[in-house]
Amino acid sequence: MRTLKRSTEWRTGLGDFSDCLLAGLLVALASVPVVTAAPAFVAGCRVLDRTRRDVGSPLWTRFWADFREAARGGVPFGLGCLAAVVLVAVDLEVVASMPGAGVLKPALWVLAVAGTVVALRTCELVATGGGSAGRRETGAPLPGGRAWLRAVVTAARETAAAPARGLLLAVAAGLAVLLVWMLPILALVVAGPLALAAVATGGRR
Structure with missing residues (x-):
């Protein structure tokens, strides 16, 4: 009986892992236009949140439905994130040739890391409804516009x-x-584990 239970747990864990990789692949595909990376990540967070809570829903079809809903407010947010990345990159180049670069450059990197965490957390909040009154129900529509702000x-x-x-x-x-x-091909699936990390560190059950 114990052997059967271990076998079932192993298969369940393998299924969760494959769902995580599939979500990462879908996020990568939906992020090809670059400005759609934010709504794609939101959709990835939402489908993996369902998987984590054992809410049955076809991952493939549900992902694209969530992606279309998240794109309403997610594309402007993605544009803002892209502009911030360009600004930080330019600032790093400018600061490198300025006096006090040894202090300013690490400060910019810390600011960039903090901004990245806030951006990822924003996507997780939109996906799970953590920024509103509790967790969003499975079939509830994703917010757009001012809800992202x-x-x-x-x-x-x-x-x-x-x-x-x-x-974390x-x-x-x-x-x-x-x-x-280290291995560029992993760009196709790495968004899945990252989305799972965002959901898991959100502190919402």
Whole structure:
């Protein structure tokens, strides 16, 4: 009986792992236009949140439905994130040739990491409804427009209030970047584990 239970748990764990990789692949496909990366990540967080809570729903079809809903407010948010990345990259180049670069450059990197954590947390909040009144129901529509602004504010507050969870998410993002740098093909699936990390460190059950 114990052997049968272990076999079932192993198969369940393998199924969860495959769902995570599939979600990462779907996020990568939906992120091809770049500005759609945020709604794609939201959809990835939402389908993996369902998997984590054992809420039955076809991952493939549900992902694209969630992606279309999240795109309403997610594309402007993605554009803002892209502009922030470009601004930080330019600032790093400018600061490198300025006096005091030894202090300013690390400060910019810390700011970039904090911004990344807030952006990831924002997507998780939009996906799970953590920024509103409790967890969003499975079939409830995703918010758009101003709800993303509220999610950004909530994400910043949560990151400041729970720095340990923010640090864990930052480590997960760093590991994702490291894995892609070591093996670029992993860019196709790495968003899945990162989305799962965002949901798991959200502190919402």
